[in-house]
Amino acid sequence: MKFKEEKLTEKGLGKWTVTIDGAEWTNTLKKAENRAKTELEIPGFRKGKAPESEVKKHLTQANIYKTAYRIAIKPAFDFAWEQKPTIEPMSSPAPNPVKIDTKELVIDFTFDLKPEIKIGKYTNITTVEKPKNDVTEEEINDVITRYQDRFVMEKIREKNEKIQKGDSVLFDFKGFIDDVAFKGGELKNHKLVIGSKEFIPGFEDSMIGLGIGEAKIKVTFPQGYNEELQGKEAIFELNVHEITQRILPAADDELVKDLNLPDIKTIADFKKKIKNDILTQKQTQTKQQFVGEIIDEIIKDSVIEFPKSAIEHQIKELKKDFEDQVIRKGLTLKDYKKATGLTDEMIEAEISEDAKLNLQTYLVRNEIKNKENITPTPEQIDQKYVELAKNFGVEEDYVKQILPAEQVSKELEAELLTNFLFDNNGKA
Template sequence: MKEYKNIELKTNKIPLEGLGQWIITISGDDWAKILVRAENNLVANLQVPGFRKGKVPAHIAKKHIKDDEVLRNAGNSAIKIAYQYGLDQKDLDVKVTNKPGVEITDLSKSLCKLIFNFDLPLEVDLKAYTNFDIKKTEVEIEQAEIDQQVKLLKDRFAVYSPKEKGNLVTGDIAVFDFTGTIKGEEFPGGKAEDAQLEIGSNQFIAGFEEQMIGMKQGESKVIKVTFPQEYHIENLAGQEAEFAVTLKEIKIKLLTDNNEELVQDVNIPNVSTYQELVEYIREQLKEQKMRSVKDEFINNLFTEILKSANIIVPNSLIDKETDRLLNEFKMQLKQQNVTFEDYQKMTNLTEEEVRKEAQKDALWQLQTYILTEEIAKAENITATDGEIEDYINQISMQFNIPIEEIKKNMKDLNFIVSNIRRNKTLDWLWENNGSSTKTVEKKAAATAPKSKTTADEVKPKVSKAKAAPAKSKKN
C-alpha cells in the first residue's frame, strides 16, 4: 500500500450495537489517481457506433461518460483498496471478525469516505450480582378475585337455549347476518352470516348493540354507526356506515347454580369438589401473581447488574434476534387479522422505527441471556439427570406425547438443559437479592382486577363469533 499516501483510517466502537467500524477516507492525489483509472476503465470498455471497442477518441468518449458513472466506478475500486489498507495496518482496536458490511458515506471529486462494519467480539465482564436491595412487591389474593374467577367459569360453561318468546334484550345472544356499506358500497370484512353476539358485551362499535335491542326473531333492520377515529383499519376510521341486519335467532344464557356441576364441567385433574376448585383457583392466582412479581423483580435486578457489568454482543447476533422478534410480531399481528402495513398506519411508525424498537428488545434479551449463563457458570448451577427426566415428563403430560417418542425425536438435550439451568439461576437470583415476599389472602368484598388465568385453562362450549363492526383493538 506504499502507493497511497492520502488514506486516513479511524476506528470507532459502538458497544450497544456490538459494532466496530473502520472509517476510511481517501483524498488528494490518491483519490485523483483512482478517478483517472476509473475513467480510463470506462473508456476502454466504451462502445460507440463507428468505433472499435477501446478505440474511441478521448474527446468523443468523454461526451458519452457521465461524472456519476466515473464516481461509482471509482467508489467500487476504493472499497477494495480501503479494505486492503485496513488489513495491512497493525494493532487496530477493531479487528476483522467477519465479512464486513460496507457503506460509502461521501463520494465526490475531492474524496471518498467509507465505513466498514464489523462484529465486536463477545465480551463479558461480570461484576456484582448479589445483595441488591430491590423491593419485592407484596402479593395479595383477594376473595373478590376468586369469586370473579368462579363467575368467569360459570359464564364460560353456560348452557345456551333458544328464547321462546320476547324481543332481544341485554344479556341475550343474537345470531344474525349483516352486510355493511359505506356510501352505498360494501367494504372488505363488512359481511358475515350467523354471527353471534352477547348484547351488552360491548364487543361491537358504539351504538351497534343498542340499536339491536328490541328486535324480534326474523326481523331485519338497518343500523347506522360511525367507526371510531382510532379504528385499526385506516380507511374505515371515522366513516359513517350502515349495516343491514337480519336477526335469525335469539338465545338465552343459563348459568349453573350447582357448584358441583361446575366442577364436572371444568374437568380439572385432581379437582373433584367445589372446595377443591376454589383452592385450585387460589393457587393459580398465587402462581400467576408470583410469576408477575418475579418477572418484574428479575428485570429490575438485571437493569442494576448491567449498570456495572460490561457486555458486548456481536452485531450479527443482535440482527438475527431482531429479525426473529420482528417475524414473531408479524405473525401475532396476522393472527389478529392485522397486517404489518396496517400496524404502521395505526402507529405512524416507519419500518425502520419499528425495527429500532425491536433491536432494543433483542439486545436486552441477548444481554440477559448471557448474564444468566455467566452467573450459572460462576455459581456452578447445572441441570441434574433427575431434573431433565422431570422436564421431559412434564412435556409428555402437557402434550400427551409418549416419553420415548420425545427422546427419540430430540437430537440433543441442550435446549432442555439450558431452560432448566436458566430457571434455576433466576430462582437463585431471586433468593439472593431483595427482601422476602409475603402472600396475603384478603377476604374483602372489594372489586378486584379481572384475571383470565384460570378461566382460560378450560375451553368454552360456545365460542362467540367476531365480525367486522367489532371494536378496534388499538389502545
C-alpha cells in the same frame, strides 16, 4: 516488527496493527523484487525467462509492493498472535494494508470483538417491587362458566322478550364516529354471548334490555385499543335478528360429577383447583415480568460490548419476524406504515433497539448463570420429566422419546436462573 491493538467500540470491532520497517522491510522488498521478476508475464517470453532489460521495462514498484505485502501477511499475523493480545477476536482477523512505501509496511487486522460484560449488582436489587398475586371470586366463576358451557341448553326467546345477560344474540352492527362509518366497524349475522367480554367495555351491557329489530347504542373506545379509535365515542347501529336464552347447569356437585375430572369430587374441590391453577398462572406471568425488570436494572449497572456482526444478525432476524407478523395480519409493509404513521427509519430504530436489548439480556443471563454455576442436576432433569409427563397425561418414557435431555436441561436451566433472580431481588 511493531504491534499495537485498539478497540473500535462504536463499530463493535477490534484492530491489531503490525508495522514492518527497518532492515526487515528492506529484506522483504528485495525478496519481493526477486519473486516478482520470476512471476512477471512478458509477451513473447516464458514466465521467468525474459532478459533483464525486458524485466526492467515491465517491472513496476506496484508489482514489488503487492508481492511484498503477500510475503509479509502470514509473518505479520503470526507476530500479532505471539504478542498475546488482550483484545481477542470473535471472527477471523481481516488484513488491510494501510501504508506501504520504501520505509515501512503497516497492516491493520480488523475483526469482530468477542462479547464482553462487566456485570454490575445482580442480587438485592430493591428498585423493583415484588409482585403480589391473588384470585377473585369473579375469576373463579368465569372458569366455572366455561365448564358449564359444555352442557348448555338453548331456547330461542319469544319476539317480545328482551336481551338478558348470558343470552346469545344474532345481530348486525355498523359503527360511526362523528357520523362517519369507520373501517372494521361493521359485521352481519354476528353471534355474541352477552357477558363474554368479547366486545369493548360497555358494548354488551348496552345491549341488555334491547329487543328484536333495530336500535342504537353509544360506547367509548378504551385507551390503548388502537391509535385511530382509542378514547373516541362511537354510535353503533344494531339490527337484532334472534335472541337465544342459554340455560346453564347449576355450579354444584352434579356438574363436577358430569365433568369427571381426576381427584375432583365436589364443587368445593373444583373451586380450590381452579383457584390454584389461576394463581400458578399469574405467578408464572408476574415472575417473568419481575425478572425482566430486574434484568433491565442489571443492564443499567453493567458494561456490555458485543460484536457488530452479532447485532447485525439479530436485527436481520427481528426484521424478518416483524415483516412476517405484518403479512399474517393481511397487510403489506406499505399498508402497515400508512396505518401506523411509522417510517422506515422509525421501524429500523425500534428493531435496532430491540436487537440490542435481546443481546444484552442474553449476555447478562449467561454471565449470572456462569458466576452462580446454575446447572441442572440429573435428579432435577428426571423430576422435570415426571412433571411434564403428568402435565401432558402421558407416560414418562414417551416424553423422553420426544424431548431430548439436552432440551429439557436448557429449559430447566432457564427456569432455575429465573428462580434465582426472583428469590434474590425485589422490594417486598
